[in-house]
Amino acid sequence: MKGKGTRTRLGREDVLAAAERLVMRHGPRALTMRGLADELGAAVTSIYWHVGNREALLDALVERTLADLGEIRPAGRAPAQRVVSVARALRRQLLDHPHLVAMVHERGLTERMFLPAQRALVHEVHEAGLRGVRAADAVRAVQVLVVGHVLVERNRERAPAQHPGEEELWTARAAQGDGALARALAGPLDPEALFTTSVKALVTGLLGPGA
Template identity: 65%
Template structure:
């Protein structure tokens, strides 16, 4: 039996779920109607044609990405964190999670030329924190972009590793401690699977510490405020 009541938000949420799971090609009006237990005409009434639906999904994704605010490690109150560095790490972790959670939707945003707009709220959150750490002008801008590029680049590497075929020889074979007598503990560590969460925290923490520590002391490049 078809549903008698349906909202636009419900249609968009169901469409977003289909895209997140299977990609944009899997999103058809008929499949979406079946998912919602309604008639195809009802879908058209709420969101228009498929192209209009995709546009609405992109706008919804941009708005959701705009809700990025620093939180405590346990997901507590937004804005929490004792220092700018801690709050930057919080923003970085949230942005990474959001990018990983919706790759197909992020790709749709990029294809429509809205990537910069999508990242603006996260940039603004980072600007607030680097200002709090004492950086201004070009130094602050460089810090914000360096952090943003690190997050995006890390996510791309993560996804490429996840999608890559099984490697032969694998790292466990390439880093046999017997062939690295100068540093067997290093070889054993590199032979183990990488821990993305640990590496993300390590790399972003080191980058942020370096930027906030050195950026406040260095004079700006010639010709830059």
């Protein structure tokens, strides 16, 4: 943390960047004008001058978050590959910015937050030949998979240690003699690999194996 008086110039972007860091570390409720001033080594009056009151600051942070989350560029040669890339990028954004995403949600802007990803998905499902209801269903199915997977990942992170754990529950006998399956289920879960497997299977089913 910078000591007071160490900054010669303080701009609006400096204030917003510091506020974003505080929210990402501690959540929106921990963001106070006094705490932000201490973070920046500035007077509280200077913070008010640049961003207004706390509500105005939160509004500005939400707009900044929406702009950042809008940067999703599909990658890959085929539509299916590009849809998977959008899904993976959206998952990563949601996991990397939990407090900021929660702040957007609390202000009733969740649908707007997802709009850039939806538009990217619409373009790709159109490229794959889907139109109308089928295209809409494909876009929503991918979005729901992403959100559902993120929620499960977050819940697993917060869950207490399990006794007995999977490594104790899964034996070759429990897996009906399939030792490889038992060893896999007893091992640690790789969330990203599982997500990629899931979204690829979904997209193949939605767009067809040749898309």
